Amino acid sequence: MNRYRRRTLALELAMIAGALFVAFPVYVLVNLAVRPTADTSSPISPTTSPTLDNFAQAWQQGALGGALANSVLVTMCSVVIVLAVSSLAAYPLARVTAHWARGTYLLVLLGLALPFQLASLPLYQTMRDLGLLGAPWALVLFYSGLQVPFTVFLYVGFLRALPRDFEDAALIDGCTPLQGFRYVVLPMLKPVTATALVLNAVAVWNDFFTPLLYLSGSAQQTLPVAIAGFVGQYVTDWNLIFAALVISILPVLVVYFLLQRSIISGFAGGLKG
Amino acid sequence: MTLAPHEQLKGHDRPLDAKRVPRIRQARTTPPWWFALPALLLFAFVVLVPSARGVYYAFTDWDGLDPHFSFVGLDNFSDMLRDADATQALWHTLLIAVAITVIQNAVGLVLALGVNSAIKSRNMLRVFLFAPAVITPIVTAYLWRNLLGPDGAVNSMLGAIGLNGWEQDWLGDPDLALWAIVGVIVWQFAGYSMVIFLAGLQSVPREIHEAAAIDGAGPVRRFWSVTRPLLAPAFTINLMLSIIGGIKLFDQVYALTGGGPGHATDTLSTLIYKDAFTLGEFGYSIALAVVLTIIVAVVSTGQYLMLSRNERATS
Numbered sequence: 001m002n003r004y005r006r007r008t009l010a011l012e013l014a015m016i017a018g019a020l021f022v023a024f025p026v027y028v029l030v031n032l033a034v035r036p037t038a039d040t041s042s043p044i045s046p047t048t049s050p051t052l053d054n055f056a057q058a059w060q061q062g063a064l065g066g067a068l069a070n071s072v073l074v075t076m077c078s079v080v081i082v083l084a085v086s087s088l089a090a091y092p093l094a095r096v097t098a099h100w101a102r103g104t105y106l107l108v109l110l111g112l113a114l115p116f117q118l119a120s121l122p123l124y125q126t127m128r129d130l131g132l133l134g135a136p137w138a139l140v141l142f143y144s145g146l147q148v149p150f151t152v153f154l155y156v157g158f159l160r161a162l163p164r165d166f167e168d169a170a171l172i173d174g175c176t177p178l179q180g181f182r183y184v185v186l187p188m189l190k191p192v193t194a195t196a197l198v199l200n201a202v203a204v205w206n207d208f209f210t211p212l213l214y215l216s217g218s219a220q221q222t223l224p225v226a227i228a229g230f231v232g233q234y235v236t237d238w239n240l241i242f243a244a245l246v247i248s249i250l251p252v253l254v255v256y257f258l259l260q261r262s263i264i265s266g267f268a269g270g271l272k273g
Numbered sequence: 274m275t276l277a278p279h280e281q282l283k284g285h286d287r288p289l290d291a292k293r294v295p296r297i298r299q300a301r302t303t304p305p306w307w308f309a310l311p312a313l314l315l316f317a318f319v320v321l322v323p324s325a326r327g328v329y330y331a332f333t334d335w336d337g338l339d340p341h342f343s344f345v346g347l348d349n350f351s352d353m354l355r356d357a358d359a360t361q362a363l364w365h366t367l368l369i370a371v372a373i374t375v376i377q378n379a380v381g382l383v384l385a386l387g388v389n390s391a392i393k394s395r396n397m398l399r400v401f402l403f404a405p406a407v408i409t410p411i412v413t414a415y416l417w418r419n420l421l422g423p424d425g426a427v428n429s430m431l432g433a434i435g436l437n438g439w440e441q442d443w444l445g446d447p448d449l450a451l452w453a454i455v456g457v458i459v460w461q462f463a464g465y466s467m468v469i470f471l472a473g474l475q476s477v478p479r480e481i482h483e484a485a486a487i488d489g490a491g492p493v494r495r496f497w498s499v500t501r502p503l504l505a506p507a508f509t510i511n512l513m514l515s516i517i518g519g520i521k522l523f524d525q526v527y528a529l530t531g532g533g534p535g536h537a538t539d540t541l542s543t544l545i546y547k548d549a550f551t552l553g554e555f556g557y558s559i560a561l562a563v564v565l566t567i568i569v570a571v572v573s574t575g576q577y578l579m580l581s582r583n584e585r586a587t588s
Contacts, residue, residue: 004391012392018384019401022460028426029416043419043426044433081315089312092304104309111320113570115521117545117562121555122330123323125337145319148312171302181304208411208524209546224411228528231415238419245412256407260400263407267465268472 029249033242054243058230062244066219067226068251074136074222075204078143082151082200085144087189090155091181095164105156111149116209119146124213134218139211143204151196154270158192159185195270198263205252223248324566330559337555349560358536358544359561365451366540366568370519372455373462378511380459381466386496388467389474399471403464410461414528417457418444421529444530447537454529454538458522466511473507474500509580513573520569541565 028043034050059065093105123142124133132138170184171177186193208224215221221229230244256263331349335342353359384402388395405413420426421443428440443453477500485495523542526532532539532547539547541561548558 004393008391011387011390012394015384015387015392015398016394018387019398022402022405022464024430025413025416025420025426025460028420032419042429042433043424044429085312085315089309092306092308096303096306100306104313107321108313108316111316113517113566113573114320114324115542115562115565115569117521117523117542118327118559118566119320119323121323121545121549121559121562122326123319126323141315142319145315145317148316149320152312168302177302177304177308181308202407206409206411208409208527213550224409224524227409227412227415231528241415242419245416248412249408252407252409253404256404257400260403264399264403264468265472267403267406268468 029242029245032239033246035239037237037239054239055247058240058244058247061234061240062226062230063219063221064223064226064230064244064247067221067223068248070136070220071205071223074139074143075201077140078147078204079197079200081140081144082147083193083196086148086151086196087155087186087193088181089148090152090159091185093152094156094159105152108149108152112153116146120210120213127214133214134220136215136220136222138214139222142210142214143200143207146210147200147203151200154192154196154199155189158189162188192270194262195266198259198266199270327559328563330556331563332560333556335556336553337549338553342556345556349557350564352557353560353564358539361536362539362541362544362561363564365538366520366522366542366565369451369455369522369540370516370572372452373458373519373522374512374515376455377459377463377515378466378508380463381511382470384463384467385470385474389471399468403468405461406465406468408461410524411528413461414457414525417453417460418529421453421457445534447534450530450534450538454525457529458519458525462515462518466515469511469514470504470507473504477503505580505583508583509577512580513576516576517569517573520565520572541568 031047032043033054034052035047036049036051036053039047039049089108093101093108095101120142127133127138127142132141166184166188167180170180175183206224207222208228211222211225212228215225227244227248231241234240332344332346333342334345334348388398388402392398422428423442423445425443427443431437431439441449444450481499482495485499490498521542522540523546526538526540526543527546530538532543541564545558545561545565548554548561552558
């Protein structure tokens with residue numbers, strides 16, 4: 001079964017063909033992004049005189065720098081907050097066997113099934129009344145709550161598989177519960193924290209609907225909304241649009257290829273639990 | 274081999290089994306309830322309270338601005354039945370969700386079996402095939418909007434390999450647009466399904482496979498009788514994720530077609546957005562969101578019960 005046979009070679013070639021098929025749009029994306037607007041040849045023929053002008057223009061006219069900074073800020077703050085409050089909450093929810101803990105956990109899990117449209121339309125009214133529309137902090141607040149159910153779910157599953165003897169020992173030795181959490185439980189949660197970090201960061205970074213609602217019309221955009229605005233503005237100038245798309249994809253792909261091993265296993269492991 | 278991998282993890286190899294080993298009672302202290310407070314407050318503010326308010330607004334005629342609005346009972350829901358756009362959007366939502374679930378997971382499973390084989394490029398292929406899944410969906414949707422256009426790369430490609438007759442205005446043709454959206458999502462997320470199947474495949478012990486091969490089972494038989502049952506948890510996760518993702522789909526439809534041409538690709542999500550923010554029919558729009566919620570709840574509960582029964586039966 002482990003030997004490399006002719007059939008394995010055929011499979012290898014088929015899989016590589018599949019991968020090229022997947023990569024084809026990316027080839028076109030880069031090909032058009034480096035093409036001067038005057039060049040109207042077929043999108044699949046290689047560009048003859050590549051230029052980087054589109055990138056400079058897209059960067060400036062799309063205000064992509066500011067949007068990138070906003071996206072980084074919102075993602076980082078939201079993920080830190082949601083990991084902190086969720087791990088802390090998961091601790092009693094996983095350990096306490098009383099009814100209130102089970103009930104609360106079920107209530108939190110209910111949040112997994114609720115589609116975001118239901119909550120985010122009324123929340124839009126609340127945010128407007130509080131004067132938070134247009135502020136990136138509104139998004140941080142939003143994601144910090146929205147991602148709680150999923151993150152608590154990951155942490156509780158992991159905690160229930162951990163022996164509680166270390167915490168018990170720490171508490172007998174005179175730790176306060178908070179110290180026990182900070183110095184004993186939290187370090188043991190490291191693997192699931194890594195998974196939760198990746199999954200939450202991707203979810204927050206990629207979200208479009210919420211910033212579209214809460215930041216619409218403001219100068220403070222996140223990257224997906226800035227891109228959507230840019231596409232709307234330069235409808236026909238696809239070379240420019242493609243340059244903007246490349247700029248927005250690049251940071252994600254760089255991070256992905258640097259961390260691919262842990263990201264892929266994080267996705268698989270986190271969702272398998 | 275009766276234990277699924279996640280069961281092994283969850284307690285069977287706990288070093289001390291509470292039932293058997295006598296313990297000192299006083300050693301049990303439980304973490305205080307207020308640890309859960311910050312998370313619960315955020316969750317209540319962002320999800321729970323607004324959702325409850327949403328359900329209330331579904332029975333009103335609120336436009337989202339006017340402080341005066343009245344309770345209209347079930348009017349929004351009965352209007353929905355007469356609203357051709359809404360019934361069509363409901364149909365599209367279900368069709369897209371089912372199509373994505375079936376196609377994405379079939380492709381993902383084939384890819385997972387491929388990269389789990391003895392081929393030399395398997396590690397690199399895993400990385401590349403998963404890459405689309407981390408890219409912002411709205412961005413890939415804009416990319417595909419161009420690729421699928423009348424002068425786009427897909428048509429150029431078809432022309433280049435002599436299939437001129439297949440060239441289409443993929444997103445402009447009401448009969449094709451829905452399937453074009455499904456295709457884009459499968460392109461982006463098949464690698465995602467692949468990774469989850471792959472994680473499941475790696476828990477299939479090689480010895481069982483080899484024993485089955487020695488007993489004369491061919492590849493198809495080995496897959497069906499050995500691999501498939503052990504993949505049951507991966508199937509559960511994958512089917513849940515893709516069907517719920519499909520029902521809630523918004524970004525890709527918004528960027529690819531905006532629900533058009535006409536209403537040919539409107540889903541419940543895009544219709545909710547349009548009704549609330551371009552037509553100012555907040556009450557009606559939130560009633561649609563309630564229907565969406567009910568569908569998600571029914572589908573996911575039903576699927577969960579069905580699949581967990583299967584999982585128990587096969588593992």
